[in-house]
Structures are given as structure tokens and as C-alpha cells.
Amino acid sequence: MPMLNEFKTFIARGNVMDMAVGIIIGAAFTAIVTSLVEDLINPIISLFTGGMDFSGLGFRLGEGEGAATFAYGNFIMAVINFLIVAWVVFLMIKGVNRVKEMTAAEKEEAPEEPPVTEKDILIEIRDSLKARPTV
Incomplete structure (x- = not known):
């Protein structure tokens, strides 16, 4: 049980929770940027490069x-x-x-x-x- 309490203390620290939120937001942001590049910018670039x-x-x-x-x-x-x-x-x-x-x-x-x-x-x-x- 002491290890479980130590784990609870570790997780309850603010910096661990901040890091978790940052990773989640970062993953969502990655999806947005990837879609922006692949779905909007790359087709425009392919117009100029002839779809190379x-x-x-x-x-x-x-x-x-x-x-x-x-x-x-x-x-x-x-x-x-x-x-x-x-x-x-x-x-x-x-x-x-x-x-x-x-x-x-x-x-x-x-x-x-x-x-x-x-x-x-x-x-x-x-x-x-x-x-x-x-x-």
C-alpha cells in the first residue's frame, strides 16, 4: 500500500497533471496541423508542382x-x-x-x-x- 500512496502523491502533483494536459492538447493540435497541411496546403502546392x-x-x-x-x-x-x-x-x-x-x-x-x-x-x-x- 505505501507504493500506491506514493503513486497517488506523484499523480496529484500539479506538474504531472499539467504535463498530461499538454500532451493531450498537443495530440489534438497535431491532428489539426496535419489536416491543414494534407487537406488544404498540399493540394495548393500540387497545383504549382504539377502534382509531383x-x-x-x-x-x-x-x-x-x-x-x-x-x-x-x-x-x-x-x-x-x-x-x-x-x-x-x-x-x-x-x-x-x-x-x-x-x-x-x-x-x-x-x-x-x-x-x-x-x-x-x-x-x-x-x-x-x-x-x-x-x-
């Missing part, structure tokens, strides 16, 4: 049925997809940072009221007592 697909490029490293294939086309496609995904993520983060900066600028524009001190409260109480009619 490098994945079939390669050569055999020997003869016979069991010969290995040096499939450099798959690698080229993986690099191209990585660069597209990295560019899309960069643009999304840049947009999020711009929104954060705008929000921070709005907060800076709002004048902050000075903090109320104990002395201010006591002065207010004294003034309200003076203004009260005596019996």
Missing part, C-alpha cells in the same frame, strides 16, 4: 526478390512535409503571439488604481464617523 510525388523514387540495391530498395523519394517527401508543417506551426504561433501582445497592450493602457492601504481605510472610517450626526 517523389515517394516512388528509389533504386534497388541488388537483384532478386529479396533485394533492398534505397527509397530516397520517401525521404524527400518526409522532408518537404516537415518543412510545410514547421512553416504552418510557425505562422500559427506568430499569430497567437500577436494576439497576446495586443491583449497585453490593452492591459497596459488601462490605468491601474493605487492599492488601498490600511491607512486609507482608517481615514475613510474616520471621515464617515465625523459626517454622522451625533445624538
